[in-house]
Amino acid sequence: MSKALNPQRRVVGDRAVVNRDWIREFTGASVGTAARWYKVRDEQPKKHRHPEKERIDGTDFYDERQFRAFYTWFQQEKASKVLKADPELYTLAPETVVSINKAAELLNYNGPSAIRKYLQANPDYFPASVGLVEGPTGRMIPGFRVGDLQNFDRKRTGDKIGKAGRRPGPQAGAAVGRPSALEEALAAQLSAHTDGEPLTATQLAERYATEAIDRDGYQPGLAARLSVQHGGPQSSWEYVVRNALAHHPKDTPARSQADRRAAVALAALRERGDVRGLAASLAREHGGSPDVWSRAVKAARRIADSTT
Numbered sequence: 001m002s003k004a005l006n007p008q009r010r011v012v013g014d015r016a017v018v019n020r021d022w023i024r025e026f027t028g029a030s031v032g033t034a035a036r037w038y039k040v041r042d043e044q045p046k047k048h049r050h051p052e053k054e055r056i057d058g059t060d061f062y063d064e065r066q067f068r069a070f071y072t073w074f075q076q077e078k079a080s081k082v083l084k085a086d087p088e089l090y091t092l093a094p095e096t097v098v099s100i101n102k103a104a105e106l107l108n109y110n111g112p113s114a115i116r117k118y119l120q121a122n123p124d125y126f127p128a129s130v131g132l133v134e135g136p137t138g139r140m141i142p143g144f145r146v147g148d149l150q151n152f153d154r155k156r157t158g159d160k161i162g163k164a165g166r167r168p169g170p171q172a173g174a175a176v177g178r179p180s181a182l183e184e185a186l187a188a189q190l191s192a193h194t195d196g197e198p199l200t201a202t203q204l205a206e207r208y209a210t211e212a213i214d215r216d217g218y219q220p221g222l223a224a225r226l227s228v229q230h231g232g233p234q235s236s237w238e239y240v241v242r243n244a245l246a247h248h249p250k251d252t253p254a255r256s257q258a259d260r261r262a263a264v265a266l267a268a269l270r271e272r273g274d275v276r277g278l279a280a281s282l283a284r285e286h287g288g289s290p291d292v293w294s295r296a297v298k299a300a301r302r303i304a305d306s307t308t
Contacts (some may be wrong), residue, residue: 010061013299017061027071035200048073084108085153094147099133103144107153127152186230202240209244210213218245220268223285238285261296263302
């Protein structure tokens, strides 16, 4: 369950500043989107750039006026990339009724199927049909009022429409934004994070994986245990664990890659047994080809046989 937002606005001198939750509530952005706006600020035009953070009582705040200016620019950038309607749309009388085929042509869609998908997924997004008209083959097909199409075109902003026809952002009865599975699982921890640069869900997850390796050493099945402990899909944690291992300092005497893989395979043999598909599973967890891990499993079997 995602943690409820805690939007804060303060006045510092003659300026108003707001926290990240205020930004998310104001824009409807997910945790990851709001963090990315700040992360890529140096790539944004200087006069429209996302404001720098200010640390106040252990929480990051941002200049409200500067953020509003940034967000206005951001929305305009999105709107500038919207598919442009055919100029013919605005030469027709608003009360004119056109077929779904003609409506798609006027809005520069690839075909009427785009409109049908909008109507099926989200009836409140695209104008409703006003009745049936005769199509090119004589069959009766949906018709649309030109004035409704003109109003729809004027309101297009560049916001993406999801699979279910929903816009990102606040919706009645729905959580703010649409975080990834890992973001959703770590939402509370991300909101509570106040030290240093803002973290993405993957970065925070990698920190947890590194801490577990530092504390207990790496053990096969770590991704599964972290998935149970913190939530989120095991496949995401397998990716995180691989990254953590790649960056983890090597305190043990240097060994060949083959020796290290054999040691990992031996630990997996002892924990899981000599199960079918072990090499493929280790390849998914640690990277590398199944063939390489198949050799490591064979080496581990020889070690196991010599010690029994």
